[in-house]
Structure formats: structure tokens, C-alpha cells
Amino acid sequence: MKVSDVLLATMLVSAFGIQAQDSVANKSPKILTIPEDTTLVDSTQTSEISLIVKHIDSLYNNRATNNPKPLAKEYFVKNRATNNPQPLTKEYFVKNKATNNPKPLAKGYFVKNRPRPHLYCPACGRG
Amino acid sequence: MEEDNATNKPLTGISLMPDSDFLKAALPLFINGEIAVLEWSCDTILSNQEKPDWLTNLLQEFSNANRLLGHGVFFSLLDAKWTEKQSLWIKQLKKEISELKYNHISEHFGFMSSGDFHSGCPLPVPLNKSTLTIGIDRMKRLQDAIDIPVGLENLAFSFSKNDVAEQGEFLERLIEPVNGFIILDLHNIYCQSQNFKIDMEELIQLYPLDAVKEIHISGGSWETVKGSDRKIRRDTHDQSVPRELFEVLPWVLSQCTHLEFIIFERLGGTLGGTSDSLRFQSDFRRLKQIVETSNSTFTHKTWGNKVEPLNKPLVDHQLHQDQILLKKSLLLAVDHEDIGNNFENWDTSTWDKDMIDTAISLSKKWD
Numbered sequence: 001m002k003v004s005d006v007l008l009a010t011m012l013v014s015a016f017g018i019q020a021q022d023s024v025a026n027k028s029p030k031i032l033t034i035p036e037d038t039t040l041v042d043s044t045q046t047s048e049i050s051l052i053v054k055h056i057d058s059l060y061n062n063r064a065t066n067n068p069k070p071l072a073k074e075y076f077v078k079n080r081a082t083n084n085p086q087p088l089t090k091e092y093f094v095k096n097k098a099t100n101n102p103k104p105l106a107k108g109y110f111v112k113n114r115p116r117p118h119l120y121c122p123a124c125g126r127g
Numbered sequence: 128m129e130e131d132n133a134t135n136k137p138l139t140g141i142s143l144m145p146d147s148d149f150l151k152a153a154l155p156l157f158i159n160g161e162i163a164v165l166e167w168s169c170d171t172i173l174s175n176q177e178k179p180d181w182l183t184n185l186l187q188e189f190s191n192a193n194r195l196l197g198h199g200v201f202f203s204l205l206d207a208k209w210t211e212k213q214s215l216w217i218k219q220l221k222k223e224i225s226e227l228k229y230n231h232i233s234e235h236f237g238f239m240s241s242g243d244f245h246s247g248c249p250l251p252v253p254l255n256k257s258t259l260t261i262g263i264d265r266m267k268r269l270q271d272a273i274d275i276p277v278g279l280e281n282l283a284f285s286f287s288k289n290d291v292a293e294q295g296e297f298l299e300r301l302i303e304p305v306n307g308f309i310i311l312d313l314h315n316i317y318c319q320s321q322n323f324k325i326d327m328e329e330l331i332q333l334y335p336l337d338a339v340k341e342i343h344i345s346g347g348s349w350e351t352v353k354g355s356d357r358k359i360r361r362d363t364h365d366q367s368v369p370r371e372l373f374e375v376l377p378w379v380l381s382q383c384t385h386l387e388f389i390i391f392e393r394l395g396g397t398l399g400g401t402s403d404s405l406r407f408q409s410d411f412r413r414l415k416q417i418v419e420t421s422n423s424t425f426t427h428k429t430w431g432n433k434v435e436p437l438n439k440p441l442v443d444h445q446l447h448q449d450q451i452l453l454k455k456s457l458l459l460a461v462d463h464e465d466i467g468n469n470f471e472n473w474d475t476s477t478w479d480k481d482m483i484d485t486a487i488s489l490s491k492k493w494d
Contacts, residue, residue, distance in 0.1 A: 001164075001189070003157055004188060007184045010180055014179055
């Protein structure tokens with residue numbers, strides 16, 4: 001019985017410990033990294049790495065349904081951060097950690113303004 | 128996705144293990160669509176949270192195609208006492224069946240050596256009125272709980288030649304009230320044949336072959352008896368299939384006219400490297416080829432009955448005492464000399480001493 005390509009790809013990932021970063025939820029493509037020494041044992045003794053790639057490609061094809069023409073595996077590997085016209089460097093993130101805060105709060109702020117405990121229990125009224 | 132078995136030949140598949148070595152070895156078979164049916168030991172995983180995604184999805188796809196078989200390990204069919212453990216097992220089985228479409232459910236002949244839910248090994252009981260009454264009560268309860276056929280698998284282990292000789296009849300009488308089926312495990316037969324020096328074909332003919340719906344085939348290992356040259360064959364599922372099983376298979380196929388499934392078993396975690404994986408695949412392909420080239424004809428049979436078990440599960444206190452004593456004795460014994468003959472239901476004087484030592488070793492391994 002033939003099982004679906006999506007399932008086969010999931011099984012391949014589990015069997016060979018291929019690291020998968022699934023960012024479908026973020027509407028960006030799935031990125032898979034295949035270890036170089038990955039081979040699929042088969043009695044025909046053929047190197048089955050091509051089968052792995054075939055099924056992973058198939059996974060991409062099935063997932064990326066919004067693309068009129070499915071993107072090749074190499075595309076995803078090369079263009080991981082495709083939403084950025086120019087990918088951001090690691091240093092950028094290190095420097096701009098707290099970019100949402102117009103002015104980061106000092107450590108002392110939290111110590112001074114620690115949330116106070118209730119003077120009485122709101123449920124039973126006990127002090 | 129649903130496929131018809133148009134040729135009416137039995138479907139060949141594997142017993143699924145969640146281990147990664149097993150998955151690696153089986154993957155080429157899945158990729159090529161060679162696995163026609165899956166058997167899943169649904170009570171071996173503690174909870175659904177422990178199932179990896181691929182396992183859940185694989186079971187679902189075979190379930191959708193009506194190609195999924197359920198197998199139980201821990202029900203302890205011939206346990207003389209009914210405990211919360213069995214009630215819970217049936218409750219969980221009902222839940223499992225409501226979530227996945229199983230073709231049938233099977234369990235093992237015997238009772239479990241451990242009271243724990245997920246350990247122990249099955250031990251045989253002699254055929255007598257007490258054991259048969261308990262067994263039929265449990266089979267009815269199982270059939271009443273689920274709306275699909277139920278069956279039993281023959282055991283690899285016996286204490287005596289008498290046990291071996293009567294197991295076929297015992298199984299026939301247990302499945303009869305529920306119109307159940309037999310899983311004929313050929314490696315279990317091979318173990319009995321080797322350990323008690325009985326011809327395999329002779330032994331197989333002692334089973335109700337028209338009730339065989341499924342065959343199991345696997346490998347095992349030899350264990351040398353301490354202080355002796357004798358080797359005991361054990362159903363360890365950790366080696367390749369013995370040549371004798373492939374040789375006898377065409378004849379077995381010709382005898383089991385209602386056969387529907389043949390399942391290849393291998394324990395996860397025992398496929399050490401590439402050569403093991405290749406052997407696993409070649410054993411499976413050889414098995415499949417024998418089935419596909421067989422000239423035997425197979426006809427479908429209707430399995431399962433509507434049954435009404437008694438309100439309360441039967442309990443046999445004497446048999447229970449014997450089972451408790453046997454479990455304890457096997458766990459505490461150093462060798463066969465420590466097992467007394469204080470049982471109502473067993474006559475240990477007829478037992479093979481080397482088989483007692485094997486049972487001691489089995490109990491210590493799995494409890």
C-alpha cells in the first residue's frame with residue numbers, strides 16, 4: 001500500500017534525525033537540513049538519498065500550494081529569509097534586542113515597582 | 128485510499144515498532160508500497176502523547192484503507208482474577224477502536240507473569256474446566272466490548288509436551304463461543320517443535336487451521352541451558368527468520384484456507400546496522416514472494432459473534448492462588464529445583480526441567 005509523500009517525509013525526518021524547522025505557521029517554507037552522510041539502506045544497494053530528496057520535494061510541493069510553480073529545495077536553502085529584501089545579520093539582532101521599547105526600563109524599575117500582594121484574599125475576604 | 132484485495136490472497140505486512148532502527152529498516156518497504164497491512168500492538172504505548180507524529184499518521188493512513196490490525200500484549204486472558212487492570216485495558220481498547228478502524232483485535236494465550244500493566248511475559252496454563260471457564264468468560268467480555276472479530280495467538284513457551292499437544296484444542300475451545308480466529312505464529316510453533324522434538328507439520332495439524340485468519344512469522348534466538356549442551360529456542364524477535372519457516376510456509380498456506388493476513392515481526396532496537404536492515408528487508412520480500420506465488424486458494428469467512436457475558440467477571444480463587452504461587456516461585460527461584468509441586472492446577476513433576484529454568488529466566492527478564 002502506498003502511503004502519502006507527506007507522511008513518508010515525516011518518517012524520513014524521524015528515522016534519520018534530520019533537523020526540521022517547520023515554519024508553516026509563519027507562512028514561510030519548511031526548511032530541512034539533510035546530514036551529508038544520510039543514506040537509506042535498501043537491498044538494492046543503491047544510494048537512496050535521491051529518494052529522500054524526491055519525497056522532501058514532494059512535501060514542499062504539497063505544502064506550498066499558494067505557489068503557482070513549486071519552489072525547488074535549493075530555493076529554500078538559499079533564501080531562508082525570503083521576506084527580507086536583505087537578510088538581517090546576527091549582529092543586528094544582538095544590537096537591537098529591545099527594539100519595541102522606546103527606552104528600555106532599568107533593572108531598578110522592576111525592583112521598585114514590584115507588584116504588591118493583595119491585602120486580603122479577593123475570594124474569601126481573609127486578611 | 129481504500130483498496131480491495133482483488134486476488135483474494137492474504138495480505139503481507141509488518142508488526143510496527145516505534146523505534147528509529149526499525150523505522151530505518153522498514154522505510155524502503157514503505158517507500159515502495161510493499162507493505163500491504165500493518166499490525167499495531169496498541170497496548171504497548173502508555174499514552175497517545177508518547178506517539179511520535181509519524182506513528183499516529185501512519186496508523187491513520189492504514190486505518191483509512193482498512194489495513195490495520197490490532198494486537199494486544201497485556202490483557203492476561205487466562206488470569207483467574209479480574210482486576211481493575213483488565214477493566215482499564217478494555218476501556219482503553221474501546222477508546223483505541225473508536226479512534227482507529229481496526230480490522231480485528233488479537234491477544235495471546237496464557238496469563239501474564241507480572242501484575243504490572245506494562246511488563247511480564249505470557250505463561251501457559253493447562254487445559255481443564257477451571258482454566259477453560261475463565262478463558263471463555265474473558266473472550267466473551269472482549270468480544271462484547273468491541274464490534275470487531277477477536278482472536279488468540281498460540282504461545283511459544285510450554286512447560287511440558289502435554290502443554291504443547293493440547294494448546295491447539297485449548298485455543299479452539301476458547302474462540303468457539305465468540306466465533307473468533309487464531310493467529311498461527313510459525314516461529315512459536317518452531318520453538319515448540321525444537322524444544323520438544325516434534326515435527327513442525329505434525330504440530331501445526333493439532334491447531335484448528337480453518338480458524339487461522341492471520342499468520343505471524345519472525346526470528347528468535349537460542350539460549351544454552353546452564354550446565355548442559357541443550358539449547359532452548361526462544362521467541363525473541365531479534366534475529367532473521369529461520370530457513371525452516373520459509374520452507375514450511377507454502378504447505379501452511381495450503382492448509383489455512385481462510386487466511387487473510389501474514390505479519391512479519393521484528394523487535395525494535397534489535398536492528399544494529401546495515402546488514403541487519405538488509406536482512407530484515409530480504410526476509411520480508413522472501414515472505415511476500417512465497418505468498419504471491421502460492422497456488423493455494425483462499426476464501427473469506429465471517430468472524431465474530433454477538434455474545435452476552437455474565438454480569439460479573441468470573442473469578443477462580445484456587446486457580447488464582449496457583450498463578451500467584453507460580454509467578455512468585457519463578458521470580459524467586461534460582462533454578463528448577465526451587466519450584467515445588469504444590470499446585471492444584473499444575474503437575475510440575477511432568478515439566479521439563481530446562482523449560483522451568485527458561486521460565487525463571489523469562490520471568491526475571493520481563494518483570
